[in-house]
Structures are given as structure tokens and as C-alpha cells.
Amino acid sequence: MTCTNHFFCFLYFVFAATLLSRIESKTADNLLKGFTVTPDASVTSFQPLLTDSNANYSLGLLRVNHTQLALVILHLPSSQQLWVATTNRSPRWSTSTQILFNGSLVISDKHSRVFWSTKTNGERVYLANTSNLQIHGQDSILWQSFDFPSDTLLENQNFTSHMTLNSANGLYYMRLGYNFIGLYAKFSRHSGQDQNYYKHKAMEIKAKIIEGQGSIYASLSSDGFLGMYQNVTAPIDIQSFSSFQQFNPGNRILKIESDGNLKGYYWTGSSWILDYQAIPEFCELPSSCGPYGLCHRGKGCSCLNNETEYSSGKCESSENNSGDFCSLRDSKYKVLRKNGVELPYKEQMVYEQMNTLEQCERSCKDSCKCWGAVYSNTSGFCYMIEYPIQTLVSVGDDSKVGYFKVRDSAGSNKVAIGLGIGAVLFCGAVLVFGWAVVIWRRKRRVSRAYVEGESGVVGVGPYKDLASESFSSIELSERR
Structure with a gap:
């Protein structure tokens, strides 16, 4: 191809160079010192930074909830996330956030806040065809993602x-x-x-x-x-x-x-x-039916209280699983009992041998750290639960009994507070209305006394004086 117009030739070469640089930046398997990039506002999902030699894996920026980002490694054919840089707070998807390599691979912003860093002094960043992200020094690997797995x-x-x-x-x-x-x-x-x-x-x-x-x-x-x-x-x-x-x-x-x-x-x-x-087994998972749920093998989920419908996917408000029973503010609770239940992982639970169900319940009641207990009348094992109640498993044995504390939810407290405020306001309104009625009746009685005073009936105190003496003075002043 020959260029007849120097200007168009120049534009063509600029375009080609730009395109090649973008392709190289997306398929490069090394990042060198001085590398810096910011999130691209036009990207809606994934912005690649580094790709392995077989083009199976890519290090890049993943857009999260539209406004945040995560530095991740993806399996490209499936977009499966294999690794993520763990940050204390989520960086924003904006030009104020930057990913750079200055010997350390760093996520930071323009306010000099560092969200994450490899804390190394390396020469290059390399993505192996095993998906292992590495920081290389002159003759050794200083850091690798395989040493810091995520999930x-x-x-x-x-x-x-x-x-x-x-x-x-x-x-x-x-x-x-x-x-x-x-x-x-x-x-x-x-x-x-x-x-x-x-x-x-x-x-x-x-x-x-x-x-x-x-x-x-x-x-x-x-x-x-x-x-x-x-x-x-x-x-x-x-x-x-x-x-x-x-x-x-x-x-x-x-x-x-x-x-x-x-x-x-x-x-x-x-x-x-x-x-x-x-x-x-689904029912053997740690919280297969959620907090205060009951898992029936092969049949699905219900709620421990037999009252709440599980169709919503929840049996108790999440507020009931916050706090503890050791603080005065969170110490109030109601008791829920259920027969025919056991813990899904009781083999891993600590238990005590007790003589009666009442003794097991009393031990939990007396402990502010205890959220519930499961007791077997056959073995005498009392399993104390020192965390918010999760899913229990339904069993056909009524000798296995559960005792559970259910905290009063913050929502209930708010309702109670609202009702209390409403009652106070209502009482205040009644008092104001009553006082207004008293004043109205008094004025009415005075007015009646004033009218009757003009007819020769003895008036009441100063109102009689006002009618007989002062009122004419007011009339005169108005005439002026």
C-alpha cells in the first residue's frame, strides 16, 4: 500500500500504533517499574492489565456494584474469578484510583491512601500460565498470589x-x-x-x-x-x-x-x-436454612417457631443475630423450645453430661454468652451454643430437645418506642384539649355574667366594673 496523502498516512500510523499498544497492554505478560493505570470509565465489567502466555488467565480490574473495583485474576474462557486482592475498604471506580508498580504492586488513590500493596522491591510483575501472579526480583520470586489465596x-x-x-x-x-x-x-x-x-x-x-x-x-x-x-x-x-x-x-x-x-x-x-x-448433604451445611431455620432431610426448610413462613427465606430478623446477652441493652429475650431437633455438626461441638433437661436449660439461662442449648434425654449430652442460632436439623426423636433464646429485635424496640411516644403525644393532646374546654367554659360563664349584669343582676368581680365604667371609656377613645 502506498500513501498519496502524507496527512492521512500520518493518521493511519498513529491509529495503528495506538491499536497495537492497546493490544499489547491487554496481552502483555509483564509489567515493569513505572507502570500506572486508572479505571476506564467506559468499561462496564472487566479491564485487563496482564495476560498469561496461553491467554487463559488475566489480571485486571473488576467493576463491582458499578462504583467500586477489585483487582482480580480471571479464568478468561469462563470469567471465573480465581483470586482477588484483599483490601480493608473498597476502592472507587474513578480516575482518582490508580494501580501502579513501583517495585510493589499497589492500589491507591490521589489522596495517598494505600488500599493494598505487595510490599516488595521487585523488577517486574509476571502472570504465569498457572494463574500465579508473581513479583520478580533480579534472581528470585519476591511475592506470589499462590501464597495468598482468596477463595x-x-x-x-x-x-x-x-x-x-x-x-x-x-x-x-x-x-x-x-x-x-x-x-x-x-x-x-x-x-x-x-x-x-x-x-x-x-x-x-x-x-x-x-x-x-x-x-x-x-x-x-x-x-x-x-x-x-x-x-x-x-x-x-x-x-x-x-x-x-x-x-x-x-x-x-x-x-x-x-x-x-x-x-x-x-x-x-x-x-x-x-x-x-x-x-x-444439604442439611449438614452450617446454616442451610438460615438463622433459626429448621432443615428437613429431603424436604426443605421451615422455621423453628412453627409460626413464621419460610417462603421469605428468613425465620428471624437479622437484628436478632446482632449483639449478645451480656450487655444490659441486649439482655432481653424470649425463649423458644423445640422437640425433635439436633445440630448438623454436633460431632464438632463441645458438650457436657447433665442429668436433666432442666439442668441443661438452666446452664444456658445463667450464661450471658449462651444463645441456646440442645439436650438429648437418652445420652444426657448438653450442647451449649455460644453464637447466634443457625439452622437445626429435624429428627424423628422427641427426646432431643432444643432451648433457644430469641432477642427482642431492634425493630420491636423501635415500635415500642414509637408507641410510647404516640401515647405521650396523645395524653398531651387530651390535656391541652381539656384545658381549652375549661378556658372556654370560664369565658362563657363570664360573658353570661356580663350580660346579666346589664339587666340589674349582680356581676362577677372586675367584669362588672369593666362593664359599668371602663367600657364607656373605650367607646370614647374609639370615637376620637
């Missing part, structure tokens, strides 16, 4: 005892113990202790845990299993997936979901297929 683990990503896998809603997380994988729930802000609702202990069939040889770690194998290891080749435990040892050309992930379950998936090339569930 998802990838194939061959080591999960150590120093890491936590958190659900997107922040209610549930996975951690490793000395010899087990545990799932935990953050049911209470006040107790300071989270509830363990699932525990898988290492079977130690192929290898034993050796004390003093280091902590265990978990890893998702491309062969289709979740293994636990301790610095040895042979796993100390294997949890097989449905596709165990089957050829799978796609990717595998392990994710803690917002319902608290731990699930495994594999990518078929067009969709993610469920391959594993740590908790296969």
Missing part, C-alpha cells in the same frame, strides 16, 4: 498451615490443623471463637505424620484428588474426586463456597463440572 485453590498450588481460604461473603474459611483439614464459621463477632463445623483427619495410610518434620500442607492434584502431605512424596491422606485418575485436559479448582461447603470442579473446555463436595 480458590488451583492445581498443584500448595496450601499450608499459614494460609486461609475465605468464602466470598466472609462467613466461612478453611484452615489446616496438625493432622486435619478444617472448615470454620464466623457466626459471632463477640465470642472471639469461630465454630468448627467440618473436620477431615488424615488417614495416614500411605505415609505417617512424623513429629518435628514440619507442618502438613494440602495440594490439588491434576489426577483428581485433594492430598495432604508432610515433606514427603507419598501423601498422608487422599480425598478422591469423582473423576479420580480420569484423563482431564482442563483445569481443576477447589473453592469454598458462600454456603460454607468446600467444592471441587474441573473445566471441560466449555463449563465447570462439580467433581467433589466435602459436605454432600
